[in-house]
Amino acid sequence: MRVVVAGGGLMGSALAYELAQRGIEAWVFDRHDAGRATSAGAGILSGETSGVSDTPYHELSRRAFAYYTDLVAALGADAIAYGLSGLALVALAGDEERFQKTREALRGRSAAVSDMDPEELRRRFPALGPVTGVLFDDRAARVDGRYLEARLRAAAIEQGARFEQREVLALDAGDGSIGGVYTSAGAVQADAVVVAAGAWSTRLLDAIAPTVPVVPHRGQIVHVDHPPAQGPVWPILEGFRGHYVLPWPDGHIVAGATREAGSGYAPWLTAEGQAEVLAELFRVAPGVRPAVIREWRVGLRPASIDGRPLMGAMGDVPGLYVLTGHGPGGLLLGPYSASLVADEIAGRAIPTDFSAFRPDRSFDPDPSKSAT
Numbered sequence: 558m559r560v561v562v563a564g565g566g567l568m569g570s571a572l573a574y575e576l577a578q579r580g581i582e583a584w585v586f587d588r589h590d591a592g593r594a595t596s597a598g599a600g601i602l603s604g605e606t607s608g609v610s611d612t613p614y615h616e617l618s619r620r621a622f623a624y625y626t627d628l629v630a631a632l633g634a635d636a637i638a639y640g641l642s643g644l645a646l647v648a649l650a651g652d653e654e655r656f657q658k659t660r661e662a663l664r665g666r667s668a669a670v671s672d673m674d675p676e677e678l679r680r681r682f683p684a685l686g687p688v689t690g691v692l693f694d695d696r697a698a699r700v701d702g703r704y705l706e707a708r709l710r711a712a713a714i715e716q717g718a719r720f721e722q723r724e725v726l727a728l729d730a731g732d733g734s735i736g737g738v739y740t741s742a743g744a745v746q747a748d749a750v751v752v753a754a755g756a757w758s759t760r761l762l763d764a765i766a767p768t769v770p771v772v773p774h775r776g777q778i779v780h781v782d783h784p785p786a787q788g789p790v791w792p793i794l795e796g797f798r799g800h801y802v803l804p805w806p807d808g809h810i811v812a813g814a815t816r817e818a819g820s821g822y823a824p825w826l827t828a829e830g831q832a833e834v835l836a837e838l839f840r841v842a843p844g845v846r847p848a849v850i851r852e853w854r855v856g857l858r859p860a861s862i863d864g865r866p867l868m869g870a871m872g873d874v875p876g877l878y879v880l881t882g883h884g885p886g887g888l889l890l891g892p893y894s895a896s897l898v899a900d901e902i903a904g905r906a907i908p909t910d911f912s913a914f915r916p917d918r919s920f921d922p923d924p925s926k927s928a929t
């Protein structure tokens with residue numbers, strides 16, 4: 558059986574790895590667009606605090622987080638690129654209402670999240686601002702998305718997968734079922750095709766399945782060098798305004814990100830976006846102000862209109878599968894989502910009911926379902 562995967566970001570690479578593990582030939586074509594989300598992703602993995610207001614998403618997040626333990630062991634992941642960090646949800650002046658709501662939602666749902674004394678957090682994160690409340694998830698972790706994608710790709714290739722930098726121009730659905738793809742270097746036949754083309758997925762699917770509502774949400778994010786912390790790596794901070802601060806073992810810190818729903822396919826940095834990211838960094842962690850800017854990154858998150866990923870078979874087009882729409886949570890969810898879709902393609906029993914994430918569901922644009 559040959560499966561063609563359109564898109565080789567984290568989703569396409571993880572899927573190729575999972576298919577190869579099941580003895581299925583995977584052929585991945587990737588255009589490597591500027592603004593690919595995986596290259597810009599921060600790397601926060603928190604199964605407990607993701608999707609708190611959407612039960613199916615929350616459950617998927619927890620399972621996806623658990624899946625990482627085996628995955629990093631199998632990939633032999635580098636300790637710098639993946640590790641447990643702990644994550645503090647921090648309230649500052651003006652955040653009290655949102656803090657209490659989140660606290661209520663998490664109470665009873667998660668044994669891993671508990672109240673923490675702000676002074677205890679300041680001991681662990683000396684650059685902290687004047688926080689008034691802290692919820693701490695001691696299981697949260699971090700991963701370098703670029704590294705993870707590269708490790709998955711290398712492991713997939715070792716097991717027979719093929720990767721090529723090539724554009725998929727169109728899907729071949731001549732007789733109503735999928736027979737392959739047309740690419741910039743000719744037609745390729747396949748028994749199944751998976752569209753994992755991130756924010757560009759809808760463009761590929763439109764001619765055949767115009768119901769897939771995935772749009773680009775731009776994220777601008779900064780990497781700064783801060784004097785290396787003594788002792789353990791500082792925990793991750795998340796404020797209640799959609800931003801975060803993610804420290805790494807080498808002392809560099811990632812802070813982000815903008816969430817620009819109307820950005821379109823425009824992967825560039827803006828003065829407004831940079832000002833927003835730095836202002837929130839300084840509000841939550843003012844001790845980081847003297848840090849030296851290393852790099853800005855920008856990515857287009859593949860966001861679905863109901864905030865849930867899209868994965869699995871497109872019911873009315875035999876041979877067509879979708880793996881996209883993971884929005885702001887794709888680094889956490891991606892490897893597990895890929896394993897579920899690979900199970901479905903392989904005809905194996907699927908360990909999780911993922912009907913809430915079917916790509917041919919009806920979409921309810923409820924903003925409360927957004928993730929981390």
Ligand SMILES: Cc1cc2nc3c(=O)[nH]c(=O)nc-3n(C[C@H](O)[C@H](O)[C@H](O)COP(=O)(O)OP(=O)(O)OC[C@H]3O[C@@H](n4cnc5c(N)ncnc54)[C@H](O)[C@@H]3O)c2cc1C
Nearest residue numbers: 564566588590594595598599601725755776856887888889
């Ligand atoms: C600033 C930012 C911060 C983030 N932080 C986090 C985080 O902390 N935790 C978390 O879990 N997630 C995070 N995310 C989300 C995560 O990065 C994404 O959900 C995930 O990387 C999406 O992967 P993907 O493979 O679907 O898309 P992409 O990485 O965008 O890959 C899609 C690929 O498909 C290719 N493609 C498109 N069209 C075609 C075509 N026609 N032919 C061939 N190839 C094509 C593109 O070139 C691209 O390489 C963040 C994202 C951003 C932007």
